[in-house]
Amino acid sequence: MNRPANRPIRTLLVANRGEIAVRVMRTAKNMGLRTVAVYSQADANALHVAVADEAYPIGPAPARESYLKIDAILEAARRSGADAIHPGYGFLSENADFAEACEKAGIVFVGPPASAIRAMGSKSAAKALMETAGVPLVPGYHGADQDEALLAREAARIGYPVLIKASAGGGGKGMKVVEAAAAFTEALASAKREAKSAFGDDRVLIEKYLTRPRHIEVQVFADSHGEGVYLYERDCSIQRRHQKVVEEAPAPGMTAERRAEMGRAAVEAAKAVGYVGAGTVEFIAEGDGFYFMEMNTRLQVEHPVTEAITGQDLVEWQIRVAEGEKLPLSQGEIPLRGHAIEVRLYAEDPQKDFLPQVGRLEHLALPFAAPGARVDTGVRAGDTVSVHYDPMIAKIIAAGADRAEAIARLETALAMTEVVGLSTNRAFLKAIASHPAFAAADLDTSFIARHQADLLPPPAPVDDAVVALAALFVLKEEARQSAEAVDGADPFSPWGRAPGWRLNRDAHVDLTFADRERRIAVRAHFRPAGFVLDLPGGPMTVEGEANGEGAIRARLDGVALSARVVRSGAHLTVFVRGGEYGVEFVDPRLASQAATGTAGRLVAPMPGTIIRIAVSEGEEVAKGAALVVVEAMKMEHTVAAPRDGRVKALKFAVGDLVDEGAELLVLEDM
Template sequence: MFSTILIANRGEIAVRVIRTARRMGIRTVAVHSDADAEAMHVALADESRRIGPAPARESYLRIDAIIAAAKASGAEAIHPGYGFLSENAEFAEACAAAGIVFIGPPASAIRAMGSKSAAKALMERAGVPLVPGYHGDDQSAATLRAAAERIGYPLLIKASAGGGGKGMKIVESAAGLEEGLALAKGEARSAFGDDHVLLERYLTRPRHIEIQVFADSQGNTVHLFERDCSIQRRHQKVVEEAPAPGMDPARREAMGRAACDAARAIGYVGAGTVEFIAEGDTFAFMEMNTRLQVEHPVTEAITGQDLVEWQLRVAAGEPLPLSQDALRIDGHAIEVRVYAEDPARDFAPSTGRVDHLRFPEKMPGARIDTGIRQGDAVTIHYDPMIAKLIVHGPDRVAALARLSRALAGTEVAGPATNLALLRAIAANTDFRRGELDTGFIARHADTLLALPGPAPRSALAAAVARLLLDLSPPVALAGADPFSPWNAPTAWRLNGDGFQDFVLEDSEAIHTLRAHLRADGFRLDLPDGPMEVSASEAADGMVSLRLGGDILRARALRRGDRITVFIDGAAHGLRHLDPRAPVEGAGAAAGRILAPMPGKVLDVMVRPEQAVTRGTVLLVLEAMKVQMRITAPADGIVSAVLCAPGDLVEDGAELVSLA
């Protein structure tokens, strides 16, 4: 077994590998960009080597820098994690040339499956069923247009070298083909350096089912059953579970056999995933990912195996730890991905410092994989995933119950997150019945993506309690008489009832509240009637509330004028409006084109004094390797262009002005 390995990745991926390596007594070497110098994976590794500036192309995608770091650290092997260089054949060959073991499949297998087009051609020759499509090398507009007409609409465009939903677009009709191709190819160039695409018929209600395979250098190949990854947004997985709901033994055997045959056909060694699209009683090959997958923990949960340990042992030349006959399914597991993103804004990535982060502690059957700590920042440079929450139970019903409890115990304040969406999915009747397909989120968008309503009475009471507790004990104004009642920032009155007014704003309304102080709390005047409240401070931002006759515990956190109240895990964001503060601008005026998310300006398509019509593409913005075309909201004249290609812009930054 290796004594030292280098992990050519970051975040939760690197943390995951480090934990298994540490358990096995293997020394770990991390790598980091300038943006990750203080990151969690750097702190956990035995040592870490700088490999370049923040952009991935200048750090985590630099083969020469990673090989140099491995040599300097004395690492005998490199684990690529998943993403970045994990499916890069040139990287695998560079490791071999440097005398370093690549903890993954041989370069020939990566090449065989690295191109989706080539992989489909290989599977077609092997007799594996495929979705009708075009997988050829001719990428001319005329050829792609003719292929699209032959396949029919709706159509799916996919980056041949891609993964993770990048370079993937749905085209509903011929009118959208040109734009769909331009966006898919642009994202593919940015993410993979290759704009080759393939076309497939878009199935309307398919399930995404994948098979975990493993092979060793002695010729043994097994599958570790299936995962259902149908719950997706923007073609990226959000919820995964194992085993797949409704999977019968005969179909599991057929899909497992097909996946193992695919692995044997390319001389595979190590961990891999064969992905299928299934609709009705049929299934068809989509692609093979020649690496460990983000969702591997659900397979570990139902099999009791550590797949990273399997990777290390196979890479060290050992045989597979278990044969196919020895593998069993135990219970049911579900994984959800907690992202820093705003589902209400088409899942636009969200950046910023994570001011508060809390996961369910010591909950049976729950596991957290994360590379983020409280106080860390989510940046535009890398994937916005904060954590993976994995639950396991004796059956799906038990796993669902644990999922709901675990989500209720997960709290994030700072960037926007998809936690409300995950809770809504977990509570959805169709999801609980196992009625899944890749269009699930879009079909249930009216409930899953509904904007939060006004903050409930309990959240308003907790926010006012936090403000009052922060004023206690009274603090006199600086330089004033500390004993003068005129200088106490409280609701003290010489005569009559003492009260204090608060104005709180949420996404739906402005709440004007009056708190009448009592010896044991306060009476809060609300629009729908008063409420008697008593409150006491507890640890870590917790507030113990008595609301009338009810007792409630909430976490109320304050940062400047922002207050976040967590009740049963649900977050209620409020802003304390100080009537003495100057009034801010009313937001984006007509004609001001603002950045809908933080990102990088890839291209500017207009110039000052240019006439544009509604829908004209003004510029292309990229964040987390996803491209967005910013268009003119109305006819007008470009009065100013306030950005240039290569600029990094913040959310809300003005990009273009229209007259």
Template structure:
């Protein structure tokens, strides 16, 4: 076994590899960009080395810098994690040339499956069923248009060298083909340096099912069963589970056998994932990812195996720890991905500092994989995933119940996140019944993406309890006269009962709440009537709240005028208003086109004085390798263009003004 390994990655996967290395007594070397100098993975490793500035292409994608760091640190092997260089054959060859073991498949296997087009041709030759499509090398507009007509609409455009939903667009009709190709090719070129695309018929109610495979250098190949990854947004996974709901043993065996045959056909070694699209009784090959997958924890949960340990042992020349007849499914596991993104803004990535973060306890079948801590920042440079929350139970119902409790106890304040969406998915009856397909989120969007409701009595009571506690801590008695009524935080009044008014803004609503101070608590005048409230304070802003005959846990976190209330399994954001502040309209003026997320301006398609129609594309913005067309909200005339191609802009920056 290796004595020292270097992890050529960052975030939660680097932390994940470090944990297994530590358990096996292996010294771990991390690498970091300037943006990650204080990151969790850099702090966890035995040593961390700088490899360049914040942009990935100047750091985590620099083969020379990573090889140099490995040689300087004495690393015998490099674990590439996933993303970045994990499926880069040139990187695997560079490792071999430097005398360093690449913890992954041979370069030939990476190349065989690195191009979706080449992989589909290989599978077609091997007799594996494929979705009707075009996988050819001719990328001329005429050829792509002709093939699109032959395949029929709706149509899916996919980057041949792609992954993670980058360079993937759905085209509903012929008139959208040109724009779809432009966006898909632009994202593919930016993310992978290759704008080659393939076309496939877009299935309307498919399931995304993948098979985890493993092979060693001694000719052994096994599969570790399947994962259902159908719950997606922007063609990227949000929820994964194993085993797949409704999978019968015969189909599991058939898909497992096909996946192992695919691995053997290319001389595969190490961990890999063969992805299938399934609809009705049929399944078809999509692609093979020649690396460990983000969703590997659910496979670990149901098999009881550490897949990173398997990777290390195979790379060191050892046989697979278990063969096929030694593998069994144990229970059910579900994983959700907590992202810094705004579902209300078409899942646009969100950035900012994590001001408050609490994950569920890792016990009772709950596991949390993360590379983020409270106080860390989510930046535009890297993937916006904050954490993976995994629940395992004896069956799907138990796993789902544990997941729901874990999500209810997760707290985060800072960038916008998809936490409320994840809670809504876990509660959706169709999901609970195991009725899954890739259009699930879009089909249930009205429910899943509904705006937060009005603050409940519990939320308002918790908010007031938090503000009273904050006031009591701030207005401590004068030590020179500890018995003075003027220094007591009791809202004491001469000739009247003590009360304090709080002005809270909840979306468009404004609440004026009067709290009458009582021994051990307060009486709160609420819109639906008064309530007696007792709040027993705990650690870090937490309370045991007695209200309406119930005792409920709650936590309140304040940052300036923003108040985050965690209660009843949800998060509610309020604003503390100053009653003496002058009233005034807020928000952007009409005609101001603002950046919906921080990013880089790729193209500006209009100029001052130009008349544009409603929906016309004004510019193209890129963030986290996702391209977004910024369009005119109404017909008008461009007054000014306030950005230039190549410029980095912040969230909310004014890009174009229109009259």
């Protein structure tokens, strides 16, 4: 660190956004520090801005024009009088130039020295360093020569399948699994484009792709006095697109001997580069062996599970070490108690290959009150998940005395989580938490692929209980609206006080709901205490009340239950018994909405930028051929030909911005 010992930090600027900015500022406030936020135009009303004591605009929405602008951040630090900057994770957190710029400006960088960032920031250089230090490595090529022919030869030498990885990055970006030589060239080009976009560096390395590995990482900490410790390990094996979905600590099945062996190796790796601060040494393990993968020279997204099992605040450790203090605890003093599991709640559609989603969070209820739970989030109801940033909504962490209790608490927390406005992976996370293989700790990086049928079942038709709750919500909502519309001069009018009233006839109304293509007709017969609903499965007696927020206490054929129904236009989302179900209310008073007309068309899967067009007008293409590549949230999405055909028209050019559902090209039959 570049701050002399015993010189305290008074004002901390957090050069980041989202949940990590909120989390760092809350610890800083608890330590009595003044906090400063920076924000892009898209984040002017973001939660991290509201939490900070001061906040400064630094540029337009794209990260490269705001959160990646070193000069703009340093100017905000100068204006605010900040004497330290915490980089969070992502963005500039592992940027050696930023660390050096802070030092030149006389500002403490709450992170490792620039030399350590450089040593470990390049995966290739880090592996060469570890090889010299005798740390076992996965067979691979980590050289500087990036000639395509050489890389192809190295892949053949290593043996397929191989993994192409961005040398300068992480988070699954610029990472491609290649099963055979025929796919190598296209995968290499795609990995390089993603790496260049995400990290400004298109260099890659190639490694043997292990078939059933576990991803184990060790939390390390070092101070400027030469001391280093490890705060045990985390298992991060459950991933999609090489990005972590579930993390837990300690790693299931880890013996005390193996824990100590990996911990010592991780500390030695940190000391080898003169490390100071928080870092994570990542290993890939298979069978009895473990191999060094990389070192993340920053705080990790999954650090809360380590905090849960050790009882330590790692951000406070970072700040104290940055002030020149010694580590708060020695290795033998660090406790290890219980078990903790973290899941990442994303705005994404698991049924569409985890395609990121963007849009407004119309309703958001997170499980802050769940037993043993912690929630880290950077958003609130009404916020927008933007195309410009990572689509993570929250981290949900559950801790217990043992793994079984942590899993049970995680299931409870996920059951209490409600999101309306865009698709999320909540049900997918809940399926993982309740899966027998997860309970048995049968974990590796292919967990999701191996259990995909269980974790991603096709949508099932909604049952009568869900339809009944939706109907009850609509009936109570319309009754409330009728009551509000009653003429004040005649408050006892039956027209306002008795919905469904008929003279000399059965009092009923007919409702229609849509469950995808299925139409559900419901006849609601009014009764003094409620309704009798004619449902697909037969009549059901329904009683209950719904408040203005959609909370319902109901009795369905005498069975009492609690639920919530959230309305967004015609769409009703029903949360009940830990599940989430959607139906459309077909309101006869509204004109029928036109179909979207996207079936059979080649459309953008989400808002993004056209970065490649692989075909030209008039070209004949085969089914499965790559047509257009759309980049969104620093990930590439390839639109492929659904059938053999001829390209009749291209609607966009490289560099164009497209909205979700925009028709990209016209493919005609040959």
